């Protein structure tokens with residue numbers, strides 16, 4: 001039969017229609033595209049902005065303190081004469097790094113524990129659910145404050161000692177202490193919703209006929225989990241990750257605002273908002289600029305999340 | 319008619335006294351009650367019975383795929399010399415998909431929606447036959463062609479939602495056949511399809527079982543559909559086998575009142591004898607509320623006192639032969655005749 005290509009090479013290249021279909025549905029959704037556009041612009045700013053900004057985020061111009069927005073300083077300057085536009089852009093990088101790393105850690109923990117809890121059930125499920133309950137019932141801010149307050153000094157001291165011992169400049173960057181603590185504590189409070197979502201998905205998927213069919217093929221539990229259960233749970237997960245990235249940015253800002261996040265002078269929207277709030281009656285631009293960008297980012301992620309939800313559930317909704 | 323003195327054919331599957339229970343709030347309830355079934359090598363067995371009589375659960379229990387809360391209470395299921403119900407998990411995994419292929423009731427939900435059908439066919443080949451993915455894809459293409467799917471190589475990369483119901487059912491059959499099983503269990507593989515496609519699928523399996531020399535168990539509630547496909551029919555009622563006979567014998571001499579009712583509900587077979595019994599009134603007993611004697615007694619027009627006291631055993635009609643029936647009246651009528 002000449003019509004049937006039988007060489008492995010020809011047979012091996014799969015097309016991507018499930019995701020392509022979803023993509024077509026997504027681009028028809030105006031709000032989702034707006035959200036995607038906002039995120040792409042912000043991501044670009046996060047990646048390349050610091051090389052393109054007109055000023056260094058630390059360079060001070062004490063002759064132009066608290067200047068209003070102008071052509072020279074698009075968002076004006078702050079109380080030390082630093083260019084707010086440059087700082088907001090650098091803050092975008094902080095926000096993205098924190099949001100992506102925190103969400104990645106939280107999703108990894110949440111998916112692994114949630115999938116196993118849902119699939120195996122029994123005592124394992126009970127322990128995991130108990131853990132999520134406990135984590136979710138402790139006030140988030142309290143937990144983060146306690147972790148930061150109790151670990152920051154020892155960790156910084158340890159880094160200092162390492163630097164003195166090795167002279168490795170890595171250990172002199174106190175920003176790593178911030179990041180480890182911020183990432184760690186935020187991931188710690190962020191994983192339970194992912195675990196619950198995945199567990200609920202797995203519980204419903206577990207009883208679907210195609211899982212019984214897969215078991216009737218003699219496939220191992222590991223393969224069934226990896227290739228049948230998890231991929232089917234991934235749609236809602238993508239949606240919640242998209243929203244979760246926005247939430248993580250708000251969370252980071254909230255912690256910075258409270259002084260348990262990324263420390264000055266590293267710019268973060270949160271500590272800019274917190275600084276701006278003190279003087280907003282006189283210099284509203286110091287509050288408006290970071291707050292507006294944070295708002296925009298959150299809206300972008302939530303629009304994209306909604307769009308993904310519709311795009312990935314072709315048979316649900318409408 | 320009992321000139322069946324040839325050596326007994328070899329039994330591939332032999333189920334004895336299989337009972338299945340479900341845990342309910344009111345305690346365990348029996349769903350399947352001491353079923354005896356067998357399939358010979360190369361034979362096609364039809365299992366018929368109305369919805370809810372336990373056809374699917376019986377087959378699932380053989381592969382130990384029962385849902386939570388539903389358990390096998392007693393019985394053995396001998397397959398090629400080993401008991402499916404007690405063999406080790408690793409042995410069982412080799413039987414599942416390897417020696418026994420399963421085709422499920424609903425082609426719309428029994429395929430993994432996010433996996434290309436090619437990959438779904440390759441999965442058992444890679445696992446059971448240790449094939450490389452590239453070889454498995456070649457075999458998958460052959461299988462799709464075997465089950466009559468046009469341009470099979472292109473279809474390999476399709477997702478289930480891109481195929482029609484009939485095509486999906488063919489894909490399921492291809493998956494069931496992937497590892498050259500000795501036994502193919504097809505659980506109402508055509509209920510979700512329209513009539514012409516149903517006939518096509520039946521013809522397909524008929525052709526394949528000869529070509530591949532395998533045994534088939536075909537579950538259905540449509541006797542007419544499989545009349546030309548199966549060698550023997552077991553009629554299930556409320557979790558028990560009430561009649562078991564070669565297919566021509568069953569159509570010529572249906573003996574259990576329930577079987578006669580089933581046949582009477584097939585229009586083209588409404589001859590004089592069947593007309594008398596028209597369709598069967600009432601509903602089958604719910605699990606946990608089974609009558610004491612014959613499970614069919616509450617709906618049976620011929621029921622007598624003995625029927626409500628003891629359970630009629632499944633015994634050869636007239637003392638010997640392959641036609642077995644579980645009914646006091648049918649057995650006695652034959653003796654009288």
Ligand SMILES: Nc1ncnc2c1ncn2[C@@H]1O[C@H](COP(=O)(O)OP(=O)(O)OP(=O)(O)O)[C@@H](O)[C@H]1O
Nearest residue numbers: 340349368369370371372373374375376385539605
């Ligand atoms: N998961 C389940 N939970 C509770 N009861 C069940 C479950 N599956 C089946 N049952 C019950 O077990 C009985 C037998 O079910 P089974 O699926 O074997 O019937 P069936 O003969 O295959 O019917 P159908 O022709 O509708 O497929 C039914 O009364 C049904 O209500």
Ligand code: SF4
Nearest residue numbers: 612615618625645646
């Ligand atoms: S045993 Fe009695 S009740 Fe049962 S089917 Fe036969 S006649 Fe009817």
Ligand SMILES: [Mg+2]
Nearest residue numbers: 373374423505
């Ligand atoms: Mg069924």
